[in-house]
Amino acid sequence: MKTQNNSLLNTLSKAEKTQLTTITSETLATTVKQTHAFTAADLWNIQRQKRSFVQRRFNAA
Structure with a gap:
């Protein structure tokens, strides 16, 4: 099983990365x-x- 995924962050543009990390x-x-x-x-x-x-x-019974 693959433990790392490098293509996840490649699909985001630079503007989207900065927006997510602000x-x-x-x-x-x-x-x-x-x-x-x-x-x-x-x-x-x-x-x-x-x-x-x-x-x-x-006790009641």
Whole structure:
């Protein structure tokens, strides 16, 4: 299998190469809401709630 492809960049003109490699300015998206990172404490709470639900189910019967 061929690991290198030399003809990929030959099809682009010099103007297209410079357009693709120009640096664009970065903007900050201030309206985006931060998502909550899933932590070990969240996993612990899920497991703890699961245990209590199972105990309630068997005690109620």
